[in-house]
Amino acid sequence: MAELTERGVRAVGVDPDERMIAGARGRWPEADFRIAEAYHLPLPDASAAGYRADVLVDSQRVYGLDGAQFTAVAPGNGYNAAEPISGWADCGVVVPWTLWQMTGDLTVVERGWPAMPRYVDWIRQRTGESYTGQGALFxxxxxxxxxxxxxxxxxxxxxxxxxxxxxxxxxxxxxxxxxxxxxxxxxxxxxxxxxxxxxxxxxxxxxxxxxxxxxxxxxxxxxxx
Missing domain, CATH: 2.60.420.10 (Maltose phosphorylase, domain 3)
Structure with a gap:
């Protein structure tokens, strides 16, 4: 949000979790944050010029820097646990896929693809052959x-x-x-x-x-x- 605002973009941040919105408002009180889901944005039709998934962007940045495969994308890892885990990491795979299904636009999938299968491979290496770590995915x-x-x-x-x-x-x-x-x-x-x-x-x-x-x-x- 801060980056977009600095570029002169009128941005609206949304999240269904009140705690996430409260935290965001605490960091950027002047920004426009609203409690909402991606499937039901609190905006009139045709009123938005673009959509940005910051979790995906941050995930790719973290992945490229330390090879952590998306595992530390939540600031301080505080949204999940004291130690890095893959809770937010799923977004690096799920968000682009969901956006493609919702909009038909493959741009985010194409941007995220270099890291998406590598993250799933990393999960498989840590847990055997299963994404969840319980049994194998065949x-x-x-x-x-x-x-x-x-x-x-x-x-x-x-x-x-x-x-x-x-x-x-x-x-x-x-x-x-x-x-x-x-x-x-x-x-x-x-x-x-x-x-x-x-x-x-x-x-x-x-x-x-x-x-x-x-x-x-x-x-x-x-x-x-």
Whole structure:
């Protein structure tokens, strides 16, 4: 809020927690803070020129500086516990995904993506294979009805094989980043994905292969080890 105000922006800070708003007002009494949820902003339609998620921005800053993978983003860690924990860290993954689903704008996801999967990997390293630390996470599915049609993503892991299904709406493209022992191990019906007509291989980093997918349905497998 202080940074935006210094730039001449009329900013409004919102949070559903009265304690958070009280703390913010104590630090910046001249600023406009309101108790509200992101799904029900206390603003008239079309009255805001932009939306900023400070937790995500701060998370990326912390991650880049000390490798803490979002774990110390709450000031002094006082909102969660005396020691750094991952409570606020979830926002670095959940906030961009939620904003995309609410607005259809991928900007925040694209900005946050370099850190998002690395944070989840860090959780897995600390807890075994589970995000929550209780049991293993072997399958996930999600779907979203966009203005262009349904976007679907579903994966399962059995042994060293990841099976992945995706739906990319007509007249759109999607960037797929998928764990793989090697790019050629990502296959559709036995054919390396990079050789499927219309698919573009974008590169690999940190055990993840990236592809640009045209619209269509995909049923893929990837060897993980």
């Amino acid at each position: 399958e996930v599915s999600a779907a979203h009805l966009s203005p262009h049609g349904e976007i679907a993503s579903e994966w399962t892991v059995r042994g060293d094989t990841l099976s992945y299904r995706a739906t990319v709406p007509a007249n759109t493209t999607a960037t797929l980043r998928i764990p793989a022992a090697a790019p050629e191990e990502v296959r559709e019906d036995g054919t390396p994905l990079a050789e499927v007509p219309g698919v573009e291989y974008l590169g690999s980093a940190d055990g993840t292969a990236a592809f640009l997918l045209p619209s269509g349905r995909y049923d893929l497998t990837s060897a993980l080890g």
